[in-house]
Amino acid sequence: MTAPVDTSDPKQLGADTDGTQFMTFHDLAYDAGKTVFQRKAQPVGQGREGELLEVAMGPQHPSTHGVFRMDVVLDGETVVKLKPVFGYLHRNHEKIAENTSYLGSMPYTDRLDYFCSLTNNWAYALSVEKLAGLQVPERAEYIRLITAELTRVLNHTCLAGFLLQDMGALGTPLMYAFREREKILDLIESLTGARMMCNYMRFGGCRCDLPAGWLDEAKKVVAEYPKFLDEFDALLSGNEILMARTQGVGKLSAELAISAGITGPMLRASGVDYDLRKVDNYGLYSRYPFRVPLGSHGDVYDRYMIRMLEMRESLKILEPALKDIPEGPVVDPKAKLRGFRPKPGEAYGRIESPKGELGFYLISDGSPNPYRYRVRPPSLINLTILEDMCLGQTVADAIVTLGSVDIVLGEVDR
Amino acid sequence: MDDGLRNELSKQGVVVVKLEELYNWGRKNSVWPLSFGLACCAIEMMAASMARYDLARFGAEVFRPSPRQADLMIVAGTVTKKMAPQVVRLYNQMPEPKYVIAMGACAISGGPFKQGYNVLKGIDRYIPVDVHIPGCPPRPEALIHAFMTLQRKIDAQKVFGPDRAHYFDASKPSEFPVPLFGEHDLVPPKNPNVWEPAVVVR
Ligand code: SF4
Numbered sequence: 001m002t003a004p005v006d007t008s009d010p011k012q013l014g015a016d017t018d019g020t021q022f023m024t025f026h027d028l029a030y031d032a033g034k035t036v037f038q039r040k041a042q043p044v045g046q047g048r049e050g051e052l053l054e055v056a057m058g059p060q061h062p063s064t065h066g067v068f069r070m071d072v073v074l075d076g077e078t079v080v081k082l083k084p085v086f087g088y089l090h091r092n093h094e095k096i097a098e099n100t101s102y103l104g105s106m107p108y109t110d111r112l113d114y115f116c117s118l119t120n121n122w123a124y125a126l127s128v129e130k131l132a133g134l135q136v137p138e139r140a141e142y143i144r145l146i147t148a149e150l151t152r153v154l155n156h157t158c159l160a161g162f163l164l165q166d167m168g169a170l171g172t173p174l175m176y177a178f179r180e181r182e183k184i185l186d187l188i189e190s191l192t193g194a195r196m197m198c199n200y201m202r203f204g205g206c207r208c209d210l211p212a213g214w215l216d217e218a219k220k221v222v223a224e225y226p227k228f229l230d231e232f233d234a235l236l237s238g239n240e241i242l243m244a245r246t247q248g249v250g251k252l253s254a255e256l257a258i259s260a261g262i263t264g265p266m267l268r269a270s271g272v273d274y275d276l277r278k279v280d281n282y283g284l285y286s287r288y289p290f291r292v293p294l295g296s297h298g299d300v301y302d303r304y305m306i307r308m309l310e311m312r313e314s315l316k317i318l319e320p321a322l323k324d325i326p327e328g329p330v331v332d333p334k335a336k337l338r339g340f341r342p343k344p345g346e347a348y349g350r351i352e353s354p355k356g357e358l359g360f361y362l363i364s365d366g367s368p369n370p371y372r373y374r375v376r377p378p379s380l381i382n383l384t385i386l387e388d389m390c391l392g393q394t395v396a397d398a399i400v401t402l403g404s405v406d407i408v409l410g411e412v413d414r
Numbered sequence: 415m416d417d418g419l420r421n422e423l424s425k426q427g428v429v430v431v432k433l434e435e436l437y438n439w440g441r442k443n444s445v446w447p448l449s450f451g452l453a454c455c456a457i458e459m460m461a462a463s464m465a466r467y468d469l470a471r472f473g474a475e476v477f478r479p480s481p482r483q484a485d486l487m488i489v490a491g492t493v494t495k496k497m498a499p500q501v502v503r504l505y506n507q508m509p510e511p512k513y514v515i516a517m518g519a520c521a522i523s524g525g526p527f528k529q530g531y532n533v534l535k536g537i538d539r540y541i542p543v544d545v546h547i548p549g550c551p552p553r554p555e556a557l558i559h560a561f562m563t564l565q566r567k568i569d570a571q572k573v574f575g576p577d578r579a580h581y582f583d584a585s586k587p588s589e590f591p592v593p594l595f596g597e598h599d600l601v602p603p604k605n606p607n608v609w610e611p612a613v614v615v616r
Contacts, residue, residue, distance in 0.1 A: 059500055062449050062479040066456070067497055088497045089453055092530030099529075108526065114454035178464035196454060196551055410453055 066409035082387040089413040097373040110197040113411040118147040119353040121201035127349025127360040132342040140205035142325040149314040155354035156307040166403035205331030246301035250389040250401030264356025269295035269302040276352035300404040379407040434573040442568040448484035449477035452491025455518035455551040459490045462554035481507040492520035493534040506589040510581040519550045539604040
């Protein structure tokens with residue numbers, strides 16, 4: 001399904017056109033027929049195997065987003081082989097979780113994807129609720145929806161900043177992004193007491209109710225956010241340098257994306273319409289109409305634009321949700337915090353985290369600890385096809401491609 | 415020189431400072447940290463250098479990607495046993511005078527992951543740490559406070575005399591052995607020159 005979108009104006013891309021749920025957009029330059037930058041096909045290792053250079057990028061490297069290492073084999077500047085090396089941040093999350101109570105793992109889930117602790121909390125709470133058959137009161141569902149969408153906006157903002165930094169725009173876009181991040185963090189802090197490690201959701205609800213005046217503050221932030229997005233769009237989305245560095249770089253075909261199990265904005269940038277908020281219909285997402293932006297080229301530019309557009313869609317969910325939130329309890333009165341022992345069984349709960357499908361698989365044997373605890377981290381699975389996206393491109397493009405995957409090492413290595 | 419005389423001279427336009435004061439004043443206001451993030455705490459380290467917290471006010475916004483150009487290593491995050499050798503190696507590559515801030519519960523002691531099999535129980539087992547910041551993650555204000563503490567320490571370091579700073583003494587080590595993976599754990603498990611287990615007196 002394709003909705004007509006005026007692609008000549010980057011601001012228009014996120015605007016409502018009609019009632020359709022899905023939209024597609026094209027790169028500005030492709031559409032206007034004025035491709036800014038012609039990429040030459042790079043010859044790959046033609047009879048010059050002896051001159052290959054192997055470089056270990058990382059684990060201490062400013063552009064690998066933490067302690068990630070990629071061993072690249074270069075022919076001149078062209079990547080002919082790329083081997084990702086994980087494990088520099090393996091913190092035994094799953095093993096620790098199997099030795100502590102169900103609730104005891106909640107703070108550890110914060111530290112998986114440390115940009116989005118609230119969505120991690122939600123995914124874990126959701127799987128335990130499935131396991132134990134708990135119900136969530138409506139107000140708590142609203143709070144979950146609101147915090148998750150705020151987290152999505154926060155994550156995508158930071159990602160755009162980091163991506164631009166990887167391209168060499170040192171400082172400025174990231175400064176703008178972090179300025180906005182602080183505004184959302186203020187909200188999260190006044191709600192949960194912590195800026196990053198929230199530990200907020202509980203099985204059957206949330207830990208505490210909204211503080212007085214929180215909704216008004218949140219409404220203010222949400223109302224002002226589009227201004228920042230417009231600013232970002234005006235400065236960056238149509239920027240020639242950004243288009244030259246990202247269009248046609250790191251292409252990922254829809255077939256490969258599906259067969260590799262890619263999820264999240266990366267999959268949608270390749271044009272596959274798959275968003276768990278629509279597919280699973282968890283939480284209250286069915287109450288609020290929003291559209292799923294889809295890319296058409298699967299390159300880095302599409303991945304960047306998808307995130308810009310998703311932020312606008314998230315704001316569209318947030319605005320009415322902040323008005324509709326009803327009064328009531330925030331935690332199911334039947335839920336037990338102490339001595340929590342679900343009956344034997346297994347459950348898999350998943351949500352659309354800002355990075356993709358985040359799932360928790362739990363097996364209970366009736367004891368206070370899970371018998372098996374497994375995380376399905378979107379970052380790790382999205383990273384596995386890095387080599388396919390980078391082969392034949394220059395090493396500078398490999399950095400940009402890595403930046404567009406949106407990895408957080410806490411989640412990759414766990 | 416006593417303060418009265420110095421005051422009197424400055425009224426006449428003669429400003430007298432000790433070379434040591436000038437040297438330390440310059441050093442403490444241009445500490446260049448190594449841009450080196452390990453885990454969650456690194457995000458707060460970045461937030462400290464961005465808008466709102468603005469570490470540039472303390473002269474420390476120039477994050478250098480190369481250890482050769484850095485004065486300060488902020489160990490921001492969990493040091494795993496796979497990463498510990500690289501951290502020590504980076505420390506060894508930094509030129510003297512160099513300082514270390516251990517940011518967050520993980521870098522201090524292993525933090526929430528202390529019970530895990532792959533997490534180092536504190537980076538101060540291998541390299542000397544100047545300032546510890548507790549917290550998980552510490553707020554950017556806490557990092558700024560650590561900076562100010564470090565600045566006080568730099569200011570107090572002597573250039574001349576018998577108690578001058580250790581890095582003027584060539585016989586004092588500025589590089590430490592890099593641990594390696596042994597059969598079960600890192601070998602050696604600690605550097606006895608910088609760390610000994612605390613003795614509990616009951
Ligand atoms: S101290 Fe806490 S926030 Fe910092 S790296 Fe460790 S787990 Fe992450």
